[in-house]
Amino acid sequence: MRHATHGDEQPLHALATLTFGLACPPGTTKADIDHFIAANLSAERFAGYLADPARIVLLASGDDGPVGYxxxxxxxxxxxxVAAVVDADTSIELSKFYVLSDRHGSGIAHTLMTATLAExxxxxxxxxxxxVNQQNVRAARFYTKHDFAIIGVKRFLVGSEWHDDHIRLRKLP
Structure with a gap:
């Protein structure tokens, strides 16, 4: 587990390409997923994220390279x-949290979450x-286990399709 830095843009983009679709509900078109990745999760976008002092990006690696972020x-x-139920002055957003599907259940997501919450x-x-998408049952179980409670709902645009999300909040120590 480490902070991602300049030079990690391409591995982050590769992870995003392999993981973003896992969070989308069934029926989301490949074209919409691809559009979202191109617009928001490209290597160029990650370069901007890494240069932004308001963002913290963590990278989880295994023996064979990056496995989550x-x-x-x-x-x-x-x-x-979100603004109606979350205080921007006292909160921080967990904007992205993804682990390769072949690492689900391995403990790496728990380790990444622990490090992310510490940050x-x-x-x-x-x-x-x-x-988090309301239909993403696996993620909902994971976030519940990590004490994120549902406090509201919002919409999230993927390509040309709107999705319904739960807003979840966790108090920090």
Whole structure:
């Protein structure tokens, strides 16, 4: 587990390409997933994320290279549904949290979450929030196990299709 740095853009993009679709509900078209990845998870976008002081990107690696990543984002909340239930001044967003499917159940996601929450707490935030698709049962179980409670709902655009997400919040130590 380490902070991602300049030079990690391509491995992060490769991970995103392999993992983003896992979080989408059945029926999401490949074209919409590909569009979202190109617009938000390209190597160029990751270069910008890594240069942004309001973001913390962690990279989890195994013996054969990168296996997961997370991204925390501090700052204003643009989504009005989230802003209605989350205090931007005292919270930090867990914007991205992905692990390769062949590593699910291995413990790496727990280790990555533990490190991510430690980084979130180190920023001085009182809470950490995230959005997760309402149909993503596996992620919902994982986030519940890590004390993220549902506090609201929001919409999330993937390509041309709107998805319904739960807003989840966890208090930080």
């Amino acid at each position: 997370s991204m925390l984002v501090r700052g204003p909340i643009a989504d009005p549904d 979130a707490a180190a920023t001085g935030a009182d809470s950490c929030w995230l959005g």
